[in-house]
Each structure stands twice: as C-alpha cells, then as structure tokens.
Amino acid sequence: MQEHQLYLDEKQKIDTLLENNFCIVGIIENLSGTFVAFKQAEETGNAPQATVQLLIPETRKYVTNLLFTSRLDQSVS
C-alpha cells in the first residue's frame, strides 16, 4: 500500500476521536512509533480513553502540528 494511504488511514483515526470529543492527553514516542493517548473531554471519573499507535511519519507530524497550532492560537488569543 502506498504510504499516503496509510497516512490517511491513521489521520482518520485521530480526526474521528477528536470529532467525538476526545482530546489528546499524552504522547509517548519509542522504537515502535508514536502512541497518542486520548480521553473524552467532558466526562468525569471513568471517562472513555483510547490510544492510537502512529507508524507513518506524516501522521506523527500531523498530530503534533494539531497541538502546535492550537498552542500558537492560544498564545495569540
């Protein structure tokens, strides 16, 4: 499979979680790639959690770009 398609698949997982009110609460990088931990934003106590393993460089960049842009927006506002 072409890498771009793999990127789109991984990106879709991230976008779906974010659209469902999950937010990123942790990022760990190791030899196996990037593991992004999500938690549903508005829940308390046993809030649903999810972890996505990112293998593709473009997706690992994408997820940090989301956070980076968000930080930039916050610093501007």
Place this chain on the structure above:
Amino acid sequence: MADLHIDFAGIKSKNPFWLASGPPTNTGYQVQRAFDAGWGGAVWKTLGDPVINVTSRFSGLNYGGQRVAGFNNIELITDRPLEVNLREIRETKRAYPDHAIIASLMVEPKQEKWHEIVKRVEDVGVDGLELNFGCPHGMAERGMGSASGQVPELVEKQTYWTKEAAETPVIVKLTPNITDITATAYAAAQGGADAISMINTINSLMGVDLDTWNTIPNVAGKGTHGGYCGPAVKPIALSMVAECATQPDIPVPISGIGGIENWQDAAEFMLMGASSVQVCTAAMHHGFRIVEDMIDGLNNYLDEKGLASVSDLVGRSVSKYKKWGDLDLNHKVVARINQDYCIHCNKCHIACEDAAHQCIEFYTESDGTRALKVREQDCVGCNLCSIVCPAEGAIDMIDQPSDVSMTWNERQRLISTFGG
C-alpha cells in the same frame, strides 16, 4: 566595479584571492609569477627545518570526465634552507609591496623554536604568519602538522608562543582530521590567534594499482597516506567554515580553503563567513591565470548583487546555517516532471524505486505513449530524481507552501509537555 580590497585581520590585500601554502608557493619565482597574474596574496610554502622529499609525490582522482576531481600529495614542507626562502621573500616583498605575503610555519612544539622562526621570518617583511597545524602526512609522524593540530591544548599553547614573539597577524591553519573543528578553532582563538584558516588536507590513500598492487602514489613499491584536496573536498571545507562562523566564541576572521577553483566557489565561502580565500589545487591544475576569471567573475557578481565591496558579501549566509533540529519539518517540496524536457531515460524512476520512496510511476498518454509522473502525495522531496536526471530542466522541485513552521526542537518541547 566593486572594491575587492580586503583587510584580513590587519593583512591588506588588493583582492581576497590568495595562493595557499603548497607547491605553487615554493619559490620567489613562482610567487612573483602569481602576483603578476593577479593574485592578491600568497602563503609561502611552509618553512621549518628543511626536509628531504620523496618521489613520486602526487596523485589525481579522475571521476567520470573530470580530471583531478580530487588530489592527493605526500610532499612535505619546504626542502630549502630557511635563508634561501627568506632571501626570496624579501626580494618578492620589495618588488611587490602591495601584495600580501604570509609565511606558513611549522616547527616542533617548543616555545624557543616558535620564537626563533617568528623573529627570523618577520625580519624580512612578511605581512603575516600562518601556523601549519594541518598537514596529515610525514611531518605528523614527527609530532608536527596535524599531530599538533588535533590536540586543542597544543594548538592554544603554540599559538600563544607565536603571539609572544609575533608583531604581524597570526593565522592558525586548522586540520580537518578531527571530529569537531570548532574545538581547535576555539583553542586557537584562546591562544590569541588573529585569524584562522581552514581546511588543510584530509588524510587519504588515493588508491591501489590493481596490476602491481602498489599504492597510488608509490615510492619504490611502498606508499603512505597523504593529504587530500581539490574540488571533492569543497563541501567538507565549507561545512567546517560554517561551523566556525556560527560560533560566537570563535570571534576571529576565517580564511577559506578547500576545493576552491573559481569565483563561484570563492563567493560561497565568503557568504558562509570567510573573508579571504586560498587556492592551491586549482592553480596546480590550471595555472596561475585562473585568477583572472576569479577576479572578473567576483566583480561582476558583486555588481549584479548591488554590493559596493567584497566585504559586504562576507557572512551573508551565516544566519541561514542551522542545527538540523532548527529546520522546519513542515516545509515540503515535491518533484514534478516536465514532459517537454524529459528524454524518457527512466533514471528517475529507477532511482526512486530502488533508493527512495517509489513515487514515480508510468502512465499512458492519450496518444498511447508512455511517460513518467510523480505521485506527489507520496513524494518526500528528497531531490534524488532531479539529481540523477541527465536532462536539464526535466525535473523541477516545487515548493508546497505550509501555513505554520514547526521544527524538530519545537516539536520535542511540545511532546515533553504531554509526557513524551
């Protein structure tokens, strides 16, 4: 016409082009011929206790159609008595008072040795001194050259001893045969150097003859490692100049050396922080008159750029030289094939399939002809296809604008706040 005069650490020269210490600056006859041709200065072949040289001494690396893409020598410093060299330096300086003569020096790492040679050389009117801490062959076996230049403490100490006796500017010529040239550049600055120059030659063995099994070059069937220079070493030299030029704790002028053979090479070194350049191999290959084109070319370039003086060019690219971690991860370029120029050799396809990211594929035009196209979403912009392409203009690398810049260092700082 731009002003090409330079003042390099107090050494004045009518242009930034100096002959580097080496075979072309062995005698007064040669240096005077060089000055007649237009060179602004010359670094006299290294003076010290006269050696005995061997034959043969040089070898050239021919690559593809280019002769002397690289050059290797096992010649040592001057084999002539100091008095002979000093007499010719004095004569040359009297005949060419407006040209810079810098004496390259190499003696044992002893204070009295440096004091003695500095005084004797300055007595004949040199404009400056260059300490040869770089030659990797022969003299290094005797504790001099790169053997001294690889030890920061020895560089600092010998520079200091020289400065104790010197009245003219002291340039420290550095060896590239070291992991981090900024360590010895810093040591030179700490020792009081007025300037540094780089690079001396790179340790090398040019080859082995497949018929005789002798080394290239060989001396009666035996060989040794030598110093490598010529166009092949330019990227190494340029990187080392950049490393030093970007260090605020190395606040001395840099004379750039290494593979410079035309005005474009010289301009690149100047942009990266060198305020003079030295040339050896190109003069050995093509003769002293190459300096005519270097002077004209640099002059025209400065005019084209609207710069009144060559000094205005120096260092203009230094701020663009960064650590890898400070490069923008979001910057993207992709390859695009221009069908009007493509000769259908398929080299780009093979290179991309075998050595890159498998994103150049065949497709069939409406008229049935097969052509190649880049699948841009999978292209990582590595440049390999455009590098191997033999048809000028057939592959363009196209910038893909991004809204936000994010470096690796910025990314890692961000991740660290998320527990990564």
